[in-house]
Amino acid sequence: MTPNAASGPSRRSFLASTAVATAAVAGGVPLLSACGGSDGGSRDGTTSGKDAAKLLPSYVAASVVTPDIPSKNGSAVGFTGKLDLADLKTSVPEKLGKGGRVTVMSPFWGSPPKEDNAYYKAMNDLIGVDVVWQNQDGNTYDQKLGAVLASSEVPDVVVVPGWNMTGKIPSAIIGKFADLGPYLSGDAVKEYPNLAAIPTDAWQRSIFGGKLLGLPMPSSYVSGIVPLYRQDVFEKEGYEVPRSCDEFMAMAKDATNARAKRWACLDMKWTAFNAFGVLSGNEKSLGWNQVDGKLVYRAETDEYLEALEWTRKLFAAGVVHPDAKLGKSNAADPGPKFAAGEFLVYNQDISQWWSRTAEQATQNPGFRIWGMDFFGHDGGAPTLWAQNPASIFAFVNKKASKSVIRDVLAVANVTAAPYGTKEYMATNYGVEGTHYTVKDGVPTKTDQGNIDVMNAYVMVASPAATIAHPDFPEVAKGQVEWQQRTGAVTRKPTFYGMQIVEPARYTNLSNDFEQLEDDIVRGRKKIGDMQQAVSDWRNKGGDKLRDWYRKLLDENGPAAG
Known part of the structure; x- marks a missing residue:
């Protein structure tokens, strides 16, 4: 710790x-x-419902503290x-x-x-x-x-x-x-x-x-990922914490001044996924959900494409720090440039809320970092999806x-x-x-x-x-x-909380999506490239994988209430 x-x-x-x-x-x-079932020697599937209930320990809340x-x-x-x-x-x-x-x-x-x-x-x-x-x-x-x-x-x-x-x-x-x-x-x-x-x-x-x-x-x-922002700078400059995608874009344009080495944010793709209600990409099984009786994968949804398009617009507007444009936002420690005020908002693990506060407490006493609430893209309440x-x-x-x-x-x-x-x-x-x-x-x-x-x-x-x-x-x-x-x-999506192993033949099926996402938001690829990739995914096994999840669901029922 x-x-x-x-x-x-x-x-x-x-x-x-x-x-x-x-x-x-x-x-x-x-x-x-x-x-x-079996595939390549591994046992596929999950255990839920009544079968799982027999195995689970009784819950007794802690009373010591x-x-x-x-x-x-x-x-x-x-x-x-x-x-x-x-x-x-x-x-x-x-x-x-x-x-x-x-x-x-x-x-x-x-x-x-x-x-x-x-x-x-x-x-x-x-x-x-x-x-x-x-x-x-x-x-x-x-x-x-x-x-x-x-x-x-x-x-x-x-x-x-x-x-x-x-x-x-x-x-x-x-x-x-x-x-x-x-x-x-x-x-x-x-x-x-x-x-x-x-x-x-x-x-x-x-x-x-x-x-x-x-x-x-x-x-x-x-979500363990929080849009962290410089609360002290927001208050000093009079920026409102955005409650929609349009408000975020307006704030971002107002806050960005490249000559003064200040940009609004790093890559906001993860926040975009939450703003548009995109199913989780954190684990493969969480990317599926039953909608009107049909199993849908996250990359097939309009919301997924809309989130990528909005993130692309942020890059195109020049409000994203150049480090993120080069793809450095996840590789380099953003702390020093965040503390220096080079950008005001970034996505990161919730633990950095404390760690950034602690590291700046003595050397930069006016520094205040806070967590921004996720907003719905249109200003309404967001639809967020549970992690395991x-x-x-x-x-x-x-x-x-x-x-x-x-x-x-x-x-x-x-x-x-x-x-x-x-x-x-x-x-x-x-x-x-x-x-x-x-x-x-x-x-x-x-x-x-x-x-x-x-x-x-x-x-x-x-x-x-x-x-x-x-x-x-x-x-x-x-x-x-x-x-x-x-x-x-x-x-909670349909397969929340379940331990699931997909058949080995599907292991690498969706591996290329994340790189393509990053290429699209940075303007190196187009939304049409993702639509084609999804079509290829279906033909290469995505639809068969859907059938496999359907059978799993029919046999076990959903874990989430």
Whole structure:
């Protein structure tokens, strides 16, 4: 986690301070569960409805700590108060670990700490399990994952991010990992109260091959991408926060002065998709929705083309920063130029709302970043589409003994402890004095903390989505309330929350759309090129893939209510 931050609404925000932030949000990867059929050896499909209900753990809300802002409309819970270490609650009164040894393979971004570091020692003592980390480079994790899962030497626990579930990995998950249902389904989960407090939607995403296999990382289902803007400049210049596409264009033209090195925005394609109500491109299954009895894919819709055309007009009007024109908006850190006022609005992960605030607090005290509400293209309420409520999972080796499985669940029960508990502080901040200090109720990581307390234990399981910034409580409040307003106009598409694997023959079918989108909005290609690409997509398998999803829907029913 980033210093001073306790923001865990998604893996995406966890990764936002790492080199792979863009990888986490870049686009659709096929995910899975299964209920029948086969293609190239993998089991295709999903598990939902009554079949899933039998597998899901009972939900028991956490009562140890009461958030300052409760979850609403799918938002994270929020904490705005200062942190009092003397008042931290205990959510795991007795060690559930039995002293066994558990090996965990997990992606890691940065330089892994020494194996015998104080953080690992303290956590293992707290849990009662000897966890041994096999950290792997997160940027090449898919390669290592494939090799390990194809071998006979699989660690006790393997962490798999959703964006790595490609190729043969989905079928390997079903074949290599243990059914956790006997330990967690129904009331069995109550032995692990912090796991019982994980939202049901996240557990639904943990069903693979008709069994409860994964320990999930819950996230808010509302958009993790926010149109972030310079609130201080808007107020100083008298700009109104736009409530329609026309208002955004008018503001953008007014704010842009190329001679003064100021442009309105970066590439606003993601905001355009939300303004026009385009189905999500975050995962392949979320790009489908049933409309008047027919399954429609996002790229087939008028709204999709309209969003691209509006974004193209922004580029054509010269209001987009030249870096984005060159395609640099996702590759380079936009922070310095945003702070310098070279552009006023950009799309990015919600975690940057806090991180930009924190980095500018001392050097640029007048700087204020805020989240712009999504607007409907015509000025009405937008139609937004839900993201999936979990995107990273930990799995237990199928060959693991019952004692090892229980030790893994003991680890997860500690790492899933809610904010405001001793277990949360230990998991996310380490040892007081060694890894962090607290001044005026604000925990700050030490240099050693930034070395040792990185993405390790948090990868096993986490609590319900949480936002807490004791250093900037107004930001925490703003983030949660933004999610609540966004959630109020967010709908769940037909295949929301399902783990789905598409047949292998369709894996690369839609791979070229994203590059074509970027070419169109930058004027290198035309809308007609996309219409042709969609026609080709249908002929090359899109219509057959639609039939496959229809069969899946007819057999299982929709997951969303």
